[in-house]
Amino acid sequence: MTAETTAPGAAAVNAIEVRGLRKAFGDLEVLRGIDFSVARGEVVCVIGPSGSGKSTLLRCVNLLEEPSAGRVTVAGTEVTDPDVDIDRVRRRIGMVFQAFNLFPHLSALENLTIAQRRVLGRDRAEAERIARANLERVGLSDKEAAYPAQLSGGQQQRVAIARALSMEPELMLFDEPTSALDPELVGDVLAVMRGLAQDGMTMLVVTHEMSFAREVADRVVFMDGGVIVEEGTPEQVVGAPQHERTRTFLARVL
Ligand code: ADP
Ligand code: MG
Numbered sequence: 632m633t634a635e636t637t638a639p640g641a642a643a644v645n646a647i648e649v650r651g652l653r654k655a656f657g658d659l660e661v662l663r664g665i666d667f668s669v670a671r672g673e674v675v676c677v678i679g680p681s682g683s684g685k686s687t688l689l690r691c692v693n694l695l696e697e698p699s700a701g702r703v704t705v706a707g708t709e710v711t712d713p714d715v716d717i718d719r720v721r722r723r724i725g726m727v728f729q730a731f732n733l734f735p736h737l738s739a740l741e742n743l744t745i746a747q748r749r750v751l752g753r754d755r756a757e758a759e760r761i762a763r764a765n766l767e768r769v770g771l772s773d774k775e776a777a778y779p780a781q782l783s784g785g786q787q788q789r790v791a792i793a794r795a796l797s798m799e800p801e802l803m804l805f806d807e808p809t810s811a812l813d814p815e816l817v818g819d820v821l822a823v824m825r826g827l828a829q830d831g832m833t834m835l836v837v838t839h840e841m842s843f844a845r846e847v848a849d850r851v852v853f854m855d856g857g858v859i860v861e862e863g864t865p866e867q868v869v870g871a872p873q874h875e876r877t878r879t880f881l882a883r884v885l
Pocket of ligand 1: 679
């Protein structure tokens with residue numbers, strides 16, 4: 632049996648712990664031995680060139696991909712344990728992707744209530760109360776009746792964030808949440824994420840937004856070729872990178 636309740640002293644347990652993580656697709660080694668952790672309440676940004684394995688790393692954290700080797704522990708539960716109830720673990724993890732993946736035939740409010748009702752078994756009134764609170768949190772109280780097609784990309788992404796929050800996750804994973812947006816819509820989404828960070832949410836964020844990483848991240852991880860090349864504070868990694876590969880990457884994105 633995996634302990635689902637919070638044990639005494641659990642505050643000391645990392646939100647995410649990754650040890651010796653490897654992932655291959657056939658002959659292609661995408662993750663080649665990753666070790667890192669995210670403390671509770673910490674905001675960690677993952678940066679790195681396209682194809683370096685950032686999305687695969689996130690997908691291994693909530694087992695959308697099965698690691699080839701290594702251990703991944705989320706909030707004290709080892710998700711790589713073959714006996715783990717992965718659906719239970721996934722419920723504790725909010726995930727926001729580049730593509731918003733809203734249900735097109737459901738209103739914003741219904742997009743937020745459906746999983747609460749089906750997965751968590753909340754009744755309609757409670758699910759709507761929580762949904763409305765989260766729409767307010769992302770600045771979209773006036774859009775609860777709108778369908779995704781009636782919303783801008785930035786608004787849709789904020790609905791997707793509010794939907795994840797409605798499940799009351801212990802941590803949030805973001806995979807390039809602003810990469811599909813027109814530049815003028817990026818700021819509103821980043822502002823919502825900044826607010827979450829200020830509220831103490833544990834966040835692992837893959838992003839190319841260096842100003843966000845600089846201002847919001849407690850730590851920045853630079854990946855290249857399936858390994859972590861360097862990690863440290865934003866001042867260290869973005870401000871004074873130690874490795875040539877990091878400098879080359881930053882020169883391209885800054
Ligand atoms: P990033 O997010 O840093 O751009 P990804 O984790 O998406 O990188 O991909 C890393 C590498 O793994 C790429 O070469 C990509 O083509 C490959 N890859 C990702 N997912 C799969 C898959 N399901 N099957 C085969 N190759 C994959
Ligand atoms: Mg990616």
